[in-house]
Amino acid sequence: MRKPTTPALVLASVLLATTPAGAVDLTPPLSAVAQLGKKLFFDPALSGSGVMSCAFCHDPANHFAPANDLAVQLGGPGMDQPGFRATPSIAYKSLTPAFSIGPSDPASEAGEATPMAIAQTSDTTEDDATGAIARLLVAKAAGPKKGDTSGALVARGGLFWDGRADTLEEQALGPLLSPFEMANKDRHSLYLTIRKSYGAEIAQLFGAPVLADEAQTVDEAAFALARYQVEDPAFQPFSSKYDAYLVGKAQLSPAEARGLKLFDDPKKGNCAACHLDTPSHDGHPPLFTDFEFEALGVPRNPAIPANADAAYFDLGLCGPLRTDSFASKPANCGLFKTPTLRNVATRHVFFHNGVYTKLTDAIRFYVLRDTQPDKIYPAGQPFNDLPARYRGNLDRADAPLDRHLGDKPALSEAEIADVAAFLQTLTDGYTR
Ligand code: HEC
Ligand code: HEC
Numbered sequence: 001m002r003k004p005t006t007p008a009l010v011l012a013s014v015l016l017a018t019t020p021a022g023a024v025d026l027t028p029p030l031s032a033v034a035q036l037g038k039k040l041f042f043d044p045a046l047s048g049s050g051v052m053s054c055a056f057c058h059d060p061a062n063h064f065a066p067a068n069d070l071a072v073q074l075g076g077p078g079m080d081q082p083g084f085r086a087t088p089s090i091a092y093k094s095l096t097p098a099f100s101i102g103p104s105d106p107a108s109e110a111g112e113a114t115p116m117a118i119a120q121t122s123d124t125t126e127d128d129a130t131g132a133i134a135r136l137l138v139a140k141a142a143g144p145k146k147g148d149t150s151g152a153l154v155a156r157g158g159l160f161w162d163g164r165a166d167t168l169e170e171q172a173l174g175p176l177l178s179p180f181e182m183a184n185k186d187r188h189s190l191y192l193t194i195r196k197s198y199g200a201e202i203a204q205l206f207g208a209p210v211l212a213d214e215a216q217t218v219d220e221a222a223f224a225l226a227r228y229q230v231e232d233p234a235f236q237p238f239s240s241k242y243d244a245y246l247v248g249k250a251q252l253s254p255a256e257a258r259g260l261k262l263f264d265d266p267k268k269g270n271c272a273a274c275h276l277d278t279p280s281h282d283g284h285p286p287l288f289t290d291f292e293f294e295a296l297g298v299p300r301n302p303a304i305p306a307n308a309d310a311a312y313f314d315l316g317l318c319g320p321l322r323t324d325s326f327a328s329k330p331a332n333c334g335l336f337k338t339p340t341l342r343n344v345a346t347r348h349v350f351f352h353n354g355v356y357t358k359l360t361d362a363i364r365f366y367v368l369r370d371t372q373p374d375k376i377y378p379a380g381q382p383f384n385d386l387p388a389r390y391r392g393n394l395d396r397a398d399a400p401l402d403r404h405l406g407d408k409p410a411l412s413e414a415e416i417a418d419v420a421a422f423l424q425t426l427t428d429g430y431t432r
Contacts, residue, residue, distance in 0.1 A: 030231050036201055037228030040221055046176065046193060048077040048183035054175065054225070057087045060234065063343040063428060065089035071303040071354030073181075081180035082305045084314060084321065085161055086354035089347070091237075091428070092340050094230040097291055098166040099158025101326075104146065104292070146273045146398050155293040155317060155326070161336045161352040162322040163293065168226035169219065176222075187218055194221050238285045240342065241430040246279060250432070252425065259422025262415050269366070269411060269419055270399040274338045288341040288426065293317055295334035295393040296401070298365060299377050300385035301355040313387060314353060333390040345424045353385065359423060363416045367400050367409035 030038065040046060044053045057073050058064040065087060066073060072083040158166055165171035175181040176190055184190040191214040194202070202220055203211050210216045229235050244250035252260060263271040272278075275288045293316070306312050314320070317332035326332050336352045349355075350362035368375050373382040383391055395401050400410030411419065 027233055028231075031227060032205055033224050034227040034231040036198065036205065036221075037224035037226065038232065040194075040198070040225050041228055043197070045197060046182060046184070046190070047075075048185060049075070049079050051079060052182050054172075054182075057175075057181075058090045063089045063346055064091045064235065065343070065347055067348070069348045069357060071301050071349050072305075075181040076179055076183045081183070083180050084304065084306055085352050086349050088161070088339060089343055090229065091235050092287055092342055093159060094168060094226075094235060095287055096159055097157035099155070099163040101153055101155050104152060104154045155332070155335065156291040156337075158337070160321070161339075162316045162319075163337050164322040164324070168229055169222035172222040172225040173218070188214060191218050194218065237428045239428045239430060241425040241427070242277075243285055244430055245425065246285060250430070253421070255418050255421040256425050257422075258415075259418035259420070262411060262419050263422055266399055267410070268400070268415065269363075271341075271366075271419070273398055275341045288344075289338045291338065293332075293335040293337055294395045294398075295386065295390075296336070296351075296365075297334065297369065297383040297386050297391070297394050298351045298353060299355050301353040304353055307353075313385065315386075315390070316352065330390065331393060334386045334393045341423060342426050343428055345420070345427050359420050360416055363411070363419050363423075367403075367411045367416070369401060370396075370403045371405065371407045371409045373405070 041054045044051050044056070046053065052075055057066055057075075059067045061067065071086060073087055074080055074082055155163065157163060159168065159171040160174070165174060176184050177187070184193065194217055195211060198221070199211055202217060206216075206220050210220060241250050241252075241256075245252055260277075262268045263275075263277065266273070274290055274292065274294065276290050277286045277288060279285055295316075300307055302308075306314075315333040316322070316337075317326055317335040318329060319327040344350075345359055347359075349357055350359065351365075356362045356365065365376060374380075376382075377384050383394065386394070403410065
């Protein structure tokens with residue numbers, strides 16, 4: 001498959017995001033391939049139902065997340081097939097590193113990541129690149145900390161809640177062919193649809209012989225979708241109040257500032273241990289995720305139709321949507337990827353199963369899970385979305401998830417409100 005993305009473009013969009021307001025707009029126009037990707041992204045004809053485009057679920061008006069309150073979206077040929085997971089925002093996803101298993105990454109702990117776009121186009125392997133950064137940063141260890149994972153092998157990166165796609169182009173074929181999303185019958189019918197509407201453009205961009213090759217035509221369409229997400233700064237605007245604050249152009253309100261402190265404090269929220277919030281050593285704004293996988297044990301969501309079957313469990317890294325060799329390892333069951341918290345205050349549902357509809361409930365989960373479980377789970381059924389045999393995988397090491405029944409919650413109600421106020425500063429499109 002072709003190389004997906006150009007690092008310069010990713011970096012350009014990051015840098016341009018910090019261009020002062022009023023300055024000449026130097027945003028490069030989208031490449032011809034990205035323009036094709038943009039058309040594909042908004043085209044409902046690319047679905048079996050004829051009404052569902054990527055934008056249907058990843059709404060640009062809501063930071064590329066759904067604007068409705070459904071835990072899982074409805075799709076399929078008749079638009080009545082429920083999905084299995086909450087739809088994430090796809091802003092900032094081009095900066096996701098490829099899936100890997102390795103030592104808990106000191107580079108990531110210090111706010112560094114190797115964006116997949118950069119790793120895949122560099123001549124060095126991702127491990128080389130990450131290793132070099134790790135060596136540079138090995139001494140930097142202040143601030144919020146994870147529980148003792150030093151030396152332990154951890155999963156990180158990849159797209160989807162379970163990291164099962166390594167690149168944006170690989171990912172794009174998922175929804176196009178999923179029977180409960182865009183529901184093209186198979187690659188052949190997808191090929192016919194693409195050729196019908198975009199044949200001329202694809203021949204012009206990639207050469208006429210590509211059109212004769214079904215697999216290559218579909219791959220080029222996926223490539224175009226990826227390029228659109230990489231190139232259009234709308235996907236990675238870095239235009240939140242917090243971004244302005246980091247460069248000294250905005251002041252946090254007292255509640256926001258208290259919330260940031262609690263977010264960072266290892267004895268309080270400790271959120272930044274996983275949702276990294278400081279710029280990298282070369283000044284790249286933080287992505288609010290270390291891309292690592294954890295089993296938090298969020299409560300089961302009865303609003304997901306699949307959950308009507310008491311024997312059904314979404315176990316993340318160990319399936320059922322992930323089916324490779326990682327899925328067969330019991331130690332991976334219940335683990336999901338740490339999502340970015342950028343634009344989190346605009347989400348309508350929270351966590352992989354969309355179990356919460358209020359941001360404060362999502363925060364409260366962290367501090368009551370162990371201290372007052374009856375406020376989180378149905379009475380007497382803690383961790384009701386993870387079979388008992390996998391509960392050893394639960395994260396009990398990282399504060400505030402290291403407390404016990406009856407302990408004082410790490411955050412008071414007033415402090416939960418402050419953390420929520422801080423999270424509001426992560427919404428893009430801030431203007432004074
Ligand atoms: C029916 C709603 C729906 C449609 C339509 C849809 N998606 Fe998604 N998208 C989702 C859901 C749900 C997930 C998470 C699925 C999972 O983790 O298994 C997701 C995940 C993603 C991710 C990975 C996000 C992450 O956090 O790693 C990307 C990128 C993405 N979609 C892009 C697209 C593109 C491109 C299209 C069009 C070709 C598209 N989506 C169409 C619902 C949708
Ligand atoms: C040990 C790592 C870790 C720590 C510490 C942590 N989180 Fe998370 N966070 C995650 C993971 C993993 C998920 C996804 C879990 C899932 O969906 O099952 C998540 C999901 C979330 C979500 C849902 C986002 C969405 O788009 O659905 C919110 C909100 C959130 N975290 C806020 C916080 C706050 C606030 C704190 C501090 C009180 C915190 N997190 C501490 C790892 C962590």
